Amino acid sequence: MARSERLLTLLQTLRRYRRPVSGAVLATETGVSIRTLYRDIASLQGQGALIEGEPGVGYVLKPGFMLPPMMFSQDEIEALVLGSRWVARAADPRLAAAGADALAKIADVLPHEMRDEIETSTLLVHLRPPVADKADLDAIRKAIRSERILKLTYSDESGTVSVRNIWPFALSYFEQVRVVVAWCELRQDYRHFRTDRIVEMRPQEVRYPRRRAVLLKEWRDQQEISS
Template sequence: MPRTDRLFRLLQALRMLPAPVTAARLAEETGVSIRSLYRDIDSLRAAGACIEGERGYGYRLIEDGALPPQIFDRIEIEALVLGLAEVRHMGDPALARAADAVLAKVAATLPDASQQHLLHAVSRVRRSEMRFAPSVGMAAIREGCWREEAVTIRYADKDERITERTIWPLAIVYLDRKLVVLAWCCLRAGYRMFRADRIAAAEAAGASFRPKRVTLLRTYLDALAQEGSAGAGA
């Protein structure tokens, strides 16, 4: 692992793990020896990170020099905590991990008083079950959206007939009770909305549709809005 990546990983571990974090735990997290871990701690300190602690005790990130200080008022902190908690209950493991990482990064940039507000926020999310069942292929579809690359999916229609399609994924939309993918379907040569729970498999197709995603998505959303307006008028 390149040294820069290792230091970033160590910094992220210090942000996320309960403090104080032992050198052994940090070495395990970053995949280095204890001796290398001590050198990496010294490197982060030299780069501006304020890390409290010492060998045999453990380490705590007091001030993160890699991130600018953030100023949020109490209601903004409540909104942040509540929103990220909701993301954790979406049912997408990758997004849940990302929500934890975002919260840790934000906390590392806050003054002490604001950190306490964040850690002991008034607003909470409690759900007996995930809002959406974990879906097959979301990682490939999300990557396809980011990279503007086609994705091949195996899709079951309402009669459970399986077809293989190549799509240009445009957006992932979280509706009240279902997760859908907005896409251009190459098989049907038109816009389609695919239910995530009916996608049996998804993988990159290796073909780019850049730079069409933003224009295609805007056109599709406009069409959906017009359909909604027509339905409301009827």
Template structure:
């Protein structure tokens, strides 16, 4: 991790905590030495970050730093918390951690009484089935962002296996399945693949597909107006 990225991560950790965090705890989360944390805190303070605390006591971000006041209605906050809780339970670890970070940033800017009410609201996310191997999901998200082709072995619902090279377009989070929407080179058409049926997935990082992903998505949307619903 570069130092600039580490400084941003350190700010996020401080922003998410409503209590002072020790240098040793921060060092453990960022996988660096305590001495590095001391230096990073000093650098952030010199750059204007409103961080209170000292070595041996702990550090805490002053409320309001970097984020403008957030004016949400109670129902908007309930929707936000419910959505973030769903992501932390349903998505791969990297995306789940991002959801926790996002929610922490919002809660840190709310008045204490409202933050407490939101944190202890009555809308919960129940247990969910695994939608796919976390490593495969993370790889697919990376391929989507970079517009790289991916190759994998696929087992359909009746157990037939095939080798596919596809152009990833989107991931659809259904209640019981995570679905990859892609252009399939074998079928020369749009296809939908359950991620939990993918095996030996490889990102072909030397091969960007020729048609922009947004163009493909527009074509897919047009096709869905006249085609059957997704088969899941």
């Protein structure tokens, strides 16, 4: 394993632990000797990583430190490329463009050989074309971020139309459809709304009374979805 990739592996391992972890455990997880581990910790500290601890006590990484983009491993580069290509195929145009822009920014600061890996990646995404959305997905994402109520005119699977206020807190992307996950004031429960069945949508100025993180956790518990 190259030294740069080894340092990245050590950094990622430290990030998984919230409390001090022994050098022996870190050495085992990163596949190096104790002596090499101590040198690698010193190297990261020299680059600005706030690693606290000492031999016999354990080590902990304080938050806030980021390695430069050229420290991405090849697997991570491939994951970014695959993710960006999936977003380009499955997301709305604005989010697809944002994904492409983000990947371009990363590629711009990568070493030449890694930049070639992005441009010549053989990881491909093939999805069936999504159902055309009637709702503005960008407006939905903004409502989620700002925790604003949305007023929907919605047509269900049988064609029955209803008007309701919802508290949107998540947007799920499936291969062909997108689904808003929300608390429904009409039903007084969590409901899922396909964006292609939203007839009309009006963002409200009023914030919903609960935090979206709380709603998300409660919904996950109800659906028995692990975090």
